[in-house]
């Protein structure tokens with residue numbers, strides 16, 4: 001009796017994972033290919049881009065902010081980086097990566113400073129930088145993509161180690177680091193405190209503005225990393241590669257229990273959210289669902305999942 | 318009096334939160350035209366019982382009878398329709414709206430399809446003048462002090478014309494004069510046949526206005542009787558389950574050097590030319606009416622607001638304190654009167670709230686040592702007897718008094734040299750209060766100093782070595798412990 005209620009407690013606590021498990025089983029039954037090693041790896045590889053973005057987004061959302069610029073930052077930083085390392089260029093690959101990451105950090109810094117010091121709402125600031133970065137990415141090559149990248153670069157996205165594609169390692173490494181920082185470090189704790197009550201955090205001697213700036217920097221950095229991985233995987237930088245990605249990242253974090261009003265959230269939840277969205281995309285592809293209908297179903301399932309999430313908790317109380 | 322009819326009966330009420338029982342078959346009866354005090358320690362379940370009555374929480378078991386008939390109260394709207402109004406312990410104002418908009422929230426006066434602002438203002442004025450409140454109905458709520466917000470909250474409940482008015486610690490931020498005004502209001506309501514449920518940790522208040530008392534302890538009913546059957550000692554022992562030997566723990570000890578010296582401190586529109594010094598071992602009380610500028614002075618000292626003139630010296634050397642970080646670094650701790658806004662992270666756990674101000678101590682290279690942090694927060698929580706399900710319970714689920722204890726625990730754990738307390742025992746029960754006074758005394762005896770802003774006269778007189786009184790932003794008098802009396806302080810506070 002007691003044991004049963006304990007199990008129920010766990011199920012409620014980790015309900016996003018339960019939702020994921022249910023979807024997983026449904027897919028395993030309805031498709032023969034789903035459970036093959038090739039498909040699972042493919043699914044993980046595809047969701048790693050959204051996963052990397054969602055890690056940064058989780059930090060931002062926990063402070064009560066939002067970062068709409070990540071999709072455009074991904075695109076723009078990859079465009080600039082890749083423009084340096086087409087085959088035959090004199091620059092080393094490492095320079096392209098460094099430039100990309102620096103651009104991500106730079107835009108994050110701008111976002112953070114205007115939000116924290118300028119007190120402009122994050123929604124507006126990051127919408128503005130999103131438009132600028134998206135425009136700049138198109139301007140760079142007049143709207144054409146940058147193909148023919150050096151092979152050493154492409155390895156980052158297309159290579160594999162022990163049979164597992166590198167993007168999956170990169171995603172899990174970032175996720176683990178993000179989770180560790182959030183849960184175990186002082187900075188992570190301050191992130192929660194600022195999102196929970198900025199004034200109280202300030203009264204505790206926490207430099208709330210600098211915490212705010214840092215989370216946007218983290219988000220920008222994650223976006224740039226995702227840009228490198230994506231452009232290397234498809235061996236091309238495309239000037240519209242990341243458009244709309246910010247919404248998937250936000251959806252993943254919120255699915256995982258991160259609150260849009262700040263102060264609440266964790267990396268495990270975000271991981272579950274990323275897996276759910278990745279599974280949806282992969283599953284519907286396997287079931288040959290037409291892509292317009294996929295959008296409709298995805299929208300529905302996201303609402304349903306958050307509904308279940310929020311209301312099981314309420315019913316429990 | 319006892320023949321007055323029962324307007325309300327709550328029978329065998331049980332309330333569980335996620336399986337934890339916080340009310341265990343509690344019964345409570347209220348008679349028409351009486352004031353019924355609900356007493357008990359922090360976390361005893363008083364607010365929870367009342368929130369069930371006004372439809373905020375659903376009861377797990379039990380039944381409620383209103384005017385003899387079973388009542389189903391599921392939502393606050395149900396409660397309102399049945400004539401139940403509540404003044405909440407935790408203020409819940411709409412900060413960006415005006416006072417009059419708050420007063421008539423969801424019962425606005427309309428002129429056709431639009432809100433009749435002029436009528437709202439004039440009606441608010443009317444209620445205020447009946448109650449002797451002087452607040453501009455057109456002011457934004459956020460410009461009000463905590464005390465003024467509380468007055469608005471009281472006025473709001475009174476103006477709904479409810480038969481049953483629940484007052485959950487209505488005086489925790491009020492000064493004597495305002496409290497007396499509230500007593501008059503209560504008497505007036507009584508004479509109009511209204512019934513009042515009154516929750517307070519101030520024993521004197523209960524004996525001044527209550528007709529009956531019900532005592533809860535740990536979620537169970539301990540007893541219920543008419544006021545005449547109680548004396549102070551019996552009431553306290555029913556509440557805490559033991560007798561309290563001494564309320565104010567105060568030892569005589571010698572004072573050391575001046576630790577904090579404030580000269581000509583000013584902040585525009587708040588206070589002017591405030592000077593004082595506090596020596597090691599001293600408890601320095603700051604008395605005065607609400608709005609006299611006491612909170613502003615201590616907030617400025619702590620770096621939460623900028624001074625416009627004056628100097629502050631610590632341990633003999635002048636310092637510039639520009640942020641709370643600077644203050645904490647200099648060994649200053651500050652317990653704000655506004656626990657919800659300046660104090661707690663409500664969506665953070667008890668542990669996180671306790672360790673937030675000196676997390677560094679439990680960190681190596683920025684990584685938190687979880688075991689050390691847990692041990693430190695548990696130790697502090699135990700020292701102040703914080704009552705919570707676990708250290709991971711979110712602060713929002715704690716009772717009001719326990720939230721206050723969490724903040725005290727946080728600042729005591731920073732091992733400060735100068736402790737600034739703004740209404741430190743707000744909402745804290747008698748037992749825990751005595752405990753806190755003992756802590757204050759011990760802290761001072763160790764050669765530290767305390768600045769205590771308090772509107773509770775017995776507390777100021779009982780704990781302070783010296784008492785400064787402020788009136789309209791100026792310091793009007795300073796008394797030594799031996800010469801201070803309630804009359805002198807009130808006179809100075811009134812600017813006489």
Ligand SMILES: Nc1ncnc2c1ncn2[C@@H]1O[C@H](COP(=O)(O)OP(=O)(O)OP(=O)(O)O)[C@@H](O)[C@H]1O
Nearest residue numbers: 334339359360361362363364365714715716717718
């Ligand atoms: N929403 C909630 N979820 C979980 N536990 C709760 C919730 N609200 C209250 N409790 C718990 O119920 C108990 C009673 O709380 P309540 O607020 O009724 O105490 P109280 O008697 O009003 O105390 P105080 O004098 O400190 O205001 C406390 O232990 C508290 O932690």
Ligand SMILES: [Mg+2]
Nearest residue numbers: 364406716717
């Ligand atoms: Mg209470």
